[in-house]
Amino acid sequence: MIRFEGITKKYDGKPVVSDITFEVTKGDLVVLIGPSGCGKTTLLKIINRLIKPSGGLVFINGENIFDKDVIELRRNIGYVIQQTGLFPHMTVRENIEIVPRLQKKEKAAIAEKSIALMQMVGLDPNQYLNRYPSQLSGGQQQRIGVARAFACDPDIILMDEPFSALDPISRNQLQDELADLQARVRKTIVFVTHDMDEAVKIADKICIIHKGRIVQYDKVEEIMKNPVNAFVADFIGRNRIWSSPEFIRAKDIMIPDPVCTQADTPVLRCIEKMRIQKVDSLLVTDKRGALVGIVSASLARSQADKSIPVSRIMYTEVETVSPEHTIVDILQLINSHPAPSLNAVPVITEHKLLQGLITKSSLLTTLSQQYLDTKNLL
Ligand SMILES: Nc1ncnc2c1ncn2[C@@H]1O[C@H](COP(=O)(O)OP(=O)(O)OP(=O)(O)O)[C@@H](O)[C@H]1O
Ligand SMILES: [Mg+2]
Structure with missing residues (x-):
């Protein structure tokens, strides 16, 4: 579905990501994880062309994204960022409907979709659609950010540390909700986080990045059982498998x-x-x-x-x-x-x-x- 081929990004001649090659299967939730500054956000922004790579290619469904019209490309990609990116002077409804309105979709259909999206993220449409972002809690704002990313029903959703600003309880709750939602809608999701607990909870596959390179890309269970090196073992926490004993099998x-x-x-x-x-x-x-x-x-x-x-x-x-x-x-x-x-x-x-x-x-x-x-x- 999304294929990176030898992607490199340099700033002032210095590479921040190097020779990144991997593929995200349709319907999978892949987590990019690694220490601060390792290049996660850079990789995410290359997918929706907010950043132009210095070398390499990205394909979506076999099509080179750099050959496509950028507006057309982004229409099929929802994007959720850490600070939610909600417009403070717009109501929740206006925030969610911004792209569908730009696309001149039919008014009744837009309104109906907004109600469905609010229900999807567990917020009462009657109570919240007409509020401003400042009248919502951090967790509620994050939910609106997620709803907005789904508004055009894109095939791909990019999420850049969407829950990192939240307290542990709201964070856990939103992780559970995302996992439930994903089980139902099966979008192709690329999700960036620092937090291994979060990754283990929601990911189909985890891509561990260190200093701009992929160190290991595999199913969660595989990474926990067979970390390729000491960096990965330390990063995931050596005894993490014991918090998920269901990954330890008879074989x-x-x-x-x-x-x-x-x-x-x-x-x-x-x-x-x-x-x-x-x-x-x-x-x-x-x-x-x-x-x-x-x-x-x-x-x-x-x-x-x-x-x-x-x-x-x-x-x-x-x-x-x-x-x-x-x-x-x-x-x-x-x-x-x-x-x-x-x-x-x-x-x-x-x-x-x-x-x-x-x-x-x-x-x-x-x-x-x-x-x-x-x-x-x-
Ligand atoms: N416009 C820029 N000019 C120069 N260097 C940049 C620029 N944008 C990012 N970088 C550098 O590229 C590297 C990767 O940045 P990136 O934002 O992708 O990291 P990250 O993994 O998302 O980190 P974090 O977890 O802190 O968000 C960093 O060292 C950063 O300083
Ligand atoms: Mg980042």
Whole structure:
């Protein structure tokens, strides 16, 4: 949808952003984040051509934006800035309707749209449309700023630290509302912030910028799990993943190649294998690698005839999880089964193929990482 190709901006020969290449998919909310002065606002303003780059290209839906009529381009891009940019001498209605009126849209349609926009941002149209910005709280002004950006129903919305001037409570509320709104309208949004909590809450993808260059651009979950370097790890906060445990999945914490045996292996061989491998249970799979049961050392040893295949004695009612289940799901599963029945949880695909094993000790190792200063979180 929006594609940056080798964008560079220099002031007096000094680059402030360099060789920026990335793409924002239609319907995604991408957050640009980085320290003050790293070039976030510059990148945003290049999209609506408030700033002319020194080199490189930007495409929207495959069209080079520098070939387009600038008015035409901006008509399809809503823009919300930190200080709201509301005109103080105009009422809320006039602020929202300014562009639609310039476009000479039909009066009744404009008025109807204003009511819908006010409802969209959670403000009563009857109460607020005729007020002036100074008669609104900071949070209400921000909401009007958002409503105005949506007034022409653009495909793209650019938001430059729109909530940074607000107190934490209004800020949180507006973040929630933006996330809800975005789930409904699915605009393509580029959102600038300093605040990692804000980014994690609202972003589909995060683009981390440092000194005018992209250091990492990825899904929120990926960035939290695999920061590319110490700058990113420090920037996101090393233990941040623990405030979003739903991002920690079975596939991240499982032992990937647990000790297994085939269903037709004699019990005696299973006992030998457990002894050599120093484990107290074996996962039993069929020829395809699908999990069919589990056998413990004590069960195997208590068997009088140790020449029979393990499939005759194994336990088959095994609780399992999928690779995508979260650590929260796994802890709940374990807690809902009285110890010691569930010492380990196999991880299997939807076709029952064995992927790994989560043991109580692997869980403990994962959980204790939040108290250790580790570079790699998982
Ligand atoms: N007109 C200008 N002339 C010279 N330098 C400029 C100009 N505009 C911006 N810069 C410089 O470009 C760099 C990037 O600025 P930009 O506004 O994009 O940063 P930012 O990441 O948005 O920062 P902040 O988080 O503080 O808003 C800064 O070092 C800034 O001083
Ligand atoms: Mg800025």
